[in-house]
Every structure is written in structure tokens, then in C-alpha cells.
Amino acid sequence: MPENLFYDVLIIGGGAAGFFTAVNLAEKRPDLKICILERGKKVLQKVLISGGGRCNVTHAVWEPRELTAFYPRGHRELLGPFHRFMTGDTMQWFEDRGVPLKIEEDGRIFPLSDSSSDVVECLVTLSRKRNITLHTSTSVNDFSYIQDGWEIQTKTKTYNTKQLVIATGSSLQMWKMLAKAGHQIAPAVPSLFTFNLANKEICKLAGTTAEVTVSLNGTKLISLGPLLVTHWGFSGPAVLKMSAWGAHILRGRNYNFTLKINWLNHISSEQCLNKLKSLRDSSKKQISNTPQFNLSRRLWEFLVERSGCTGVGFADASNAILSKLAAVLTADQHQVTGKSTFKDEFVTAGGVALEEIDFRNYKSKVLPSCYLAGEVMDVDAVTGGFNFQNCWTGGYIIAESIAAEI
Ligand SMILES: Cc1cc2nc3c(=O)[nH]c(=O)nc-3n(C[C@H](O)[C@H](O)[C@H](O)COP(=O)(O)OP(=O)(O)OC[C@H]3O[C@@H](n4cnc5c(N)ncnc54)[C@H](O)[C@@H]3O)c2cc1C
Numbered sequence: 001m002p003e004n005l006f007y008d009v010l011i012i013g014g015g016a017a018g019f020f021t022a023v024n025l026a027e028k029r030p031d032l033k034i035c036i037l038e039r040g041k042k043v044l045q046k047v048l049i050s051g052g053g054r055c056n057v058t059h060a061v062w063e064p065r066e067l068t069a070f071y072p073r074g075h076r077e078l079l080g081p082f083h084r085f086m087t088g089d090t091m092q093w094f095e096d097r098g099v100p101l102k103i104e105e106d107g108r109i110f111p112l113s114d115s116s117s118d119v120v121e122c123l124v125t126l127s128r129k130r131n132i133t134l135h136t137s138t139s140v141n142d143f144s145y146i147q148d149g150w151e152i153q154t155k156t157k158t159y160n161t162k163q164l165v166i167a168t169g170s171s172l173q174m175w176k177m178l179a180k181a182g183h184q185i186a187p188a189v190p191s192l193f194t195f196n197l198a199n200k201e202i203c204k205l206a207g208t209t210a211e212v213t214v215s216l217n218g219t220k221l222i223s224l225g226p227l228l229v230t231h232w233g234f235s236g237p238a239v240l241k242m243s244a245w246g247a248h249i250l251r252g253r254n255y256n257f258t259l260k261i262n263w264l265n266h267i268s269s270e271q272c273l274n275k276l277k278s279l280r281d282s283s284k285k286q287i288s289n290t291p292q293f294n295l296s297r298r299l300w301e302f303l304v305e306r307s308g309c310t311g312v313g314f315a316d317a318s319n320a321i322l323s324k325l326a327a328v329l330t331a332d333q334h335q336v337t338g339k340s341t342f343k344d345e346f347v348t349a350g351g352v353a354l355e356e357i358d359f360r361n362y363k364s365k366v367l368p369s370c371y372l373a374g375e376v377m378d379v380d381a382v383t384g385g386f387n388f389q390n391c392w393t394g395g396y397i398i399a400e401s402i403a404a405e406i
Helices: 016-028 045-053 064-068 079-084 087-096 116-129 172-180 201-205 237-245 247-252 269-282 297-306 319-331 386-405
Strands: 003-012 034-037 101-103 108-111 133-135 142-146 149-153 157-166 185-191 193-197 209-216 222-229 233-235 257-262 332-341 347-352 370-372
Touching: 003 016, 003 149, 016 034, 016 116, 016 386, 034 157, 045 116, 064 079, 079 386, 087 101, 087 108, 087 386, 108 116, 157 386, 172 185, 172 347, 185 237, 185 247, 193 237, 201 222, 201 297, 209 237, 222 237, 233 237, 233 332, 237 247, 257 319, 269 319, 297 319, 319 332, 370 386
Parallel strands: 003 034, 003 157, 034 133, 157 370
Antiparallel strands: 101 108, 142 149, 149 157, 185 347, 193 233, 193 332, 209 222, 209 257, 222 233, 257 332
């Protein structure tokens, strides 16, 4: 006979969203019996490996509307929640509980210790202190609403609860169960990846960075920021941002597309050509020996060679030659033929359709007394600590809402 267990609140998933919900709820309502079910042997595994082992907890963006701009999916829905639990609240929360944080130059926020295990330890210690029950190696196979509560099935046990929180991240198995229960699930596709190139000639510049604008012909996809040349193609913020905002479009093209790069960031082809023509009037030097537009010498030499201008002096350059150089500098084209995982952070776009969640309390509009938090929803962000912020905000608001309701 399976064991029968009752909890006031049952949370499926022992990741960032599940733990943050549990700990905040227990702090607000120590009287409640709370249980986390985790299918893995260990909890918070993604937090542990996050940010290259440093855990990029959140980001130094202090205005809710500004923060929403970092979420390709969820930007509209998260505005209200961010007004209630923001990045500053996250900082305060961890610092008040013994995890001092630091803000890096680019705005990313990490534990002062540079160790993700401090975040894991904080959440696990608080959950123990607050008597939250944790069952690991416990995979939920099914759940159903019976009379006025939930019955949750694992291989060996049946759990009952009044309030169910689903925080299972990008679990295909859970999305299938949620679809069976009546939820719409946006198809899962990878987000936050780097681009592989067919022609790897530029890869000899691996390690080179430039402030660029990248775009995809025939679409509105455009992304600005640093681009990093790698041994297999392109990475860096401009590329990662494009992979997130274009997650569905790029999947639709099977990660085969022509990437347009303006190596001069926002300088137009016309402005570039004018500058090159003025150099023709003033410079007696070889084009390839005279880096312009703040490009590194290696990159400049490569792009000059790519445009066929090697060995040409500025003074001898024809209009046609300068136009060709301007075209390479401002509208270079590279054939992308695949993607690679960005090891510091990656997420899956897709999940429970956002119109089926009430963002005042993160309650499902389809299932009674059921809350959804973290990556299980169709919310994802660009790299920089924003994905965890989605978990912290959702977890906190669910805790507030359940604490008030029970
Ligand atoms: C390598 C890597 C690095 C990252 N670095 C960062 C970073 O620095 N900053 C940032 O903001 N984001 C980062 N992210 C993204 C971030 O980790 C996720 O957005 C976040 O962990 C999602 O949290 P979650 O609680 O929703 O899901 P998860 O962390 O995936 O937790 C869900 C849990 O539910 C469990 N589960 C699933 N199905 C069941 C089931 N049926 N029964 C029981 N348990 C189940 C899973 O085992 C898992 O433990 C990174 C991601 C990766 C992969």
C-alpha cells in the first residue's frame, strides 16, 4: 500500500524557484507544513553550476520597466511582479541572510565569495531551520485535483495538499503532464547559444572582440553589443542576445542563416565611406597598416584582406575599392551553420503559456490552487542574472499569496 502524506503546501521541484518559494513561505507562515519533492538526488544543481560556478544572482537594473526589457518572453507579464519584488529586494534578501553580494562593472551581481555554493547553502540551511520537508529522488509522475485538494503520485507514495506549486524548470515530462491537465505549452526551444560558422577563416582571430551590430536579413532581429570571435564562430553579448530574442526564428531556420555584422556598430555605410575618402586625401599609408574606427589591428587587417584591399595605399584607392571596404566593415556577411552551448548560462524558451497565469499571484488560470514559478513558465531572459531574478520574484510573490490565502 502506498504511504499517504498530507502537506499544507507541496512544491514540485527543488531548484531556485521551488526553494525560494518554500523558504519565503515558511518565514511568513511557520505554522504551515511545507514539502519539496525533487526528482534528483541533490537539490539546486543548476544554481551550483550557474555563472561558471559563481552564480550570477541578479543584475544591477533598478527600474522594473527597464528590467523587463531583458526578457524576450515575459517582458509584458513581469512588469507588475517586478514592482513587488525587484533586483534590489533580491540583493537585500541574500545579504540579510548572510550572503554578501557584489556588483561587477557590467552590472552582473555575484556572491562576494564568487562561489555559487554560498547561495545553495543559504537556501538549504534556511529550509532546514524552517522545518521544510525535503524528499529527494522523488519524481512526480502524476497529479490530479480531487474534491478540494491535490493528489500527487510518485512511484511509491501518494501526497495530498491544498496548495500545489509547480517549479520544475524545463522538464518535458512536467510540460506533458500540464498539457494533459489542460494547459497550453509553448514549444520548447533552446535560448542563449553561440553561433558556429561554416567558413572558419575568421576564427584565427579567436579572442578578438568588437562593439558591433548584428542582424538577420528579412527579419527585425537586431542586436548591439560586444561580439567575441571564438575557435568555432561567434559569441559575446551581441550574439547571445540575438540567440535569445531570435530563439524561435533561428530554430525555424535550423540554425542555418546569414548573419550580417556591422563591425563599426552604428556607423552607417555612407558615414564609413566618407571617412575612408577623407583618409584618401590625407593619408599616404597602406590601408592594412592603418587601423581605423577603434578596431583592433588584427581585426582591421583581416577585414581589409577580406575586402581585397591588401597592399593598397589610401592615396591610390579607387572609389570602388573604398566602397568594397566600407561594405565589409558595415555589412559583413557570415554563414552560420549551427549552434553551441554557452557554458556560463543557458535556458529553454517555451513552457506554460503566459496568458494562462495570473501574474498578480502566479496562479494557474486553468488549474485550481496551483501556482507556477521559474522556468516552467514561458519566461526566459538574456544572460546576466535575469533568469534567476524571474525565479526569485515568482517564488516571493507565490509565498506572499499563499501566506495570505491559507
Ligand atoms: C549552466 C547554466 C548556468 C546558468 N547560469 C545562470 C546564472 O548565472 N544566472 C541566471 O540568472 N541564470 C542562470 N542559468 C539559468 C538558471 O539556472 C535557470 O533559469 C534557473 O535555474 C531555473 O530555475 P527553476 O527553479 O525554474 O528550475 P530548475 O533549476 O531547473 O529546477 C527545477 C527542479 O525540478 C526538478 N524536477 C523536474 N521535474 C520534476 C518532477 N517530475 N518531479 C520532481 N522534481 C522535478 C528538477 O530536477 C530540478 O531540480 C543557468 C543555467 C545553466 C544551465
